[in-house]
Amino acid sequence: xxxxxxxxxxxxxxxxxxxxxxxxxxxxxxxxxxxxxxxxxxxxxxxxxxxxxxxxxxxxxxxxxxxxxxxxxxxxxxxxxxxxxxxxxxxxxxxxxxxxxxxxxxxxxxxxxxxxxxxxxxxxxxxxxxxxxxxxxxxxxxxxxxxxxxxxxxxxxxxxxxxxxxxxxxxxxxxxxxxxxxxxxxxxxxxxxxxxxxxxxxxxxxxxxxxxxxxxxxxxxxxxxxxxxxxxxxxxxxxxxxxxxxxxxxxxxxxxxxxxxxxxxxxxxxxxxxxxxxxxxxxxxxxxxxxxxxxxxxxxxxxxxxxxxxxxxxxxxxxxxxxxxxxxxxxxxxxxxxxxxxxxxxxxxxxxxxxxxxxxxxxxxx
Numbered sequence: 001x002x003x004x005x006x007x008x009x010x011x012x013x014x015x016x017x018x019x020x021x022x023x024x025x026x027x028x029x030x031x032x033x034x035x036x037x038x039x040x041x042x043x044x045x046x047x048x049x050x051x052x053x054x055x056x057x058x059x060x061x062x063x064x065x066x067x068x069x070x071x072x073x074x075x076x077x078x079x080x081x082x083x084x085x086x087x088x089x090x091x092x093x094x095x096x097x098x099x100x101x102x103x104x105x106x107x108x109x110x111x112x113x114x115x116x117x118x119x120x121x122x123x124x125x126x127x128x129x130x131x132x133x134x135x136x137x138x139x140x141x142x143x144x145x146x147x148x149x150x151x152x153x154x155x156x157x158x159x160x161x162x163x164x165x166x167x168x169x170x171x172x173x174x175x176x177x178x179x180x181x182x183x184x185x186x187x188x189x190x191x192x193x194x195x196x197x198x199x200x201x202x203x204x205x206x207x208x209x210x211x212x213x214x215x216x217x218x219x220x221x222x223x224x225x226x227x228x229x230x231x232x233x234x235x236x237x238x239x240x241x242x243x244x245x246x247x248x249x250x251x252x253x254x255x256x257x258x259x260x261x262x263x264x265x266x267x268x269x270x271x272x273x274x275x276x277x278x279x280x281x282x283x284x285x286x287x288x289x290x291x292x293x294x295x296x297x298x299x300x301x302x303x304x305x306x307x308x309x310x311x312x313x314x315x316x317x318x319x320x321x322x323x324x325x326x327x328x329x330x331x332x333x334x335x336x337x338x339x340x341x342x343x344x345x346x347x348x349x350x351x352x353x354x355x356x357x358x359x360x361x362x363x364x365x366x
Contacts (some may be wrong), residue, residue, distance in 0.1 A: 005039040011055040011062070012037075025054055035158035048104060049145050059104045070102055072247035072317035078111070088122075091115050099190060110155060117162060129166070136162045136171075143178075153185070160189045169195045174354055211243025212251055219258060226269055233262040248300060252289040256320065257284065264332040279328075286320035287352055321352040 002010075004351055008251060012022050012033075019037075023030040026047060035041050052059045060070060077098050081091040095112045113135045120131030139159040146152055156175055163172035173196060176189035187209055190202035218236040223229040236258055240251060259282035266275040328346070336342045 003039060004042055004063055005037045005063050007062055008033070008043075008051070009037040011057065015055065022054070025048060046144070049147060053147065058147075059106075060102070061101075063104055065102060070105065071321075073098060073101070073109060074105075074111075080112075081115070083349060088119060092119060104145060106142045106148065106151060109138045109141040109145070110151060113142070113155075115160065117204065120165075126156060132162055132166050136166070157189070158187060160192075164192055164194070165192060169193050206325070207250070208243055211239055212254055215239045215243075215254060215258070224311060230262065230265045230269075233258060233265060237262070252285055255285045256282070256323070258288070260327050264327075264330050267332040267336065268336065270316075272341075275333075275336065276345065282346070283349060283352075285351075286324055290320050290352065321349055324349050 008022075012019070019030045019033040021284050023033050026033075028047075032043075036043055048059050048062065052062050055062065077094050080094055080320070083090055092112070094116045099105075099108050099112060103353055116131045116135035116138065120128045120135065123131070133341065136159060139155050139162065142151060142155040143159070146155070156178060160172055160175045163169075163175060172193045176186060176193065177179050187202050188204045190196065191199060193199060196202075215236040218239065221229075221232050223232060237255075240254060240258070243251075259278050263275055263278040263282060266278060279301060325346070328349075
């Protein structure tokens with residue numbers, strides 16, 4: 001097995017870098033790089049991930065560890081631990097032996113952290129606290145050294161839970177705010193922190209997020225029987241109404257999609273009163289959304305998004321008038337298309353006031 005210093009020298013030369021080049025990229029001195037390669041000293045642990053990323057290799061390759069042999073040992077240790085009735089000190093000892101051989105393997109760090117936390121559950125005294133703190137220590141190693149996004153995501157969730165168990169609100173909040181937007185994961189983390197002043201707010205966001213998910217799930221059930229399909233859409237509307245408690249700014253685009261489908265369904269079965277009832281709701285939510293102030297419009301009011309990732313000028317200029325006029329060309333409305341009531345509705349939609357559509361008007365048949 002080659003040494004760390006030998007591997008740094010080999011990888012550096014393979015990439016046509018001088019010691020000065022490598023030092024500049026790591027913001028250290030060329031003398032430090034020279035000492036690594038001469039094996040006078042080793043890089044600080046905080047530089048392992050940057051070094052690996054710079055060379056485009058894993059930390060294991062950097063340390064000269066054979067991936068095949070290491071993975072085999074990890075799998076054998078995992079099988080041994082799984083065969084134990086409970087995660088106990090024997091399992092911990094097995095993982096720590098492997099850790100001594102491969103001190104920079106994030107999978108081993110994660111397994112040790114998991115085992116410490118499982119051991120903690122067997123106690124309700126200072127041993128519980130001790131195991132939780134050790135679990136946090138090894139989870140933090142994963143965060144410091146791993147570049148595997150899936151493993152980091154699992155670690156963040158587990159580490160946040162550990163800090164909550166330790167009543168460490170400061171570190172729980174730190175973990176929750178790492179990585180920006182993760183949807184429900186971040187919301188759930190923030191909603192569980194004791195003493196966090198925005199705890200209630202994030203509890204509401206979790207409720208809203210799952211409400212939206214349930215509504216979409218119900219809406220996407222394409223039942224062949226029209227009555228069942230209408231029941232599904234009506235159920236989705238009830239879920240949204242209960243979840244958002246009138247806060248339609250947060251979820252107006254979902255209502256738009258819902259009313260599109262529901263109006264077409266009622267028109268298909270000839271229920272004119274229900275058709276126009278839903279068309280009016282569709283108009284009202286479209287008008288409401290088109291006139292939302294900047295900063296509250298569409299996706300920016302979603303608390304899980306930190307920035308608009310598309311053209312900001314166009315993000316606020318979509319005119320829902322054209323969306324409705326396009327969708328009511330559906331053949332489901334052919335039966336009532338020439339009625340006076342439908343004509344009045346079309347005129348009302350055409351006269352919607354809101355932010356102007358940037359690409360000009362589109363001609364639609366009455």
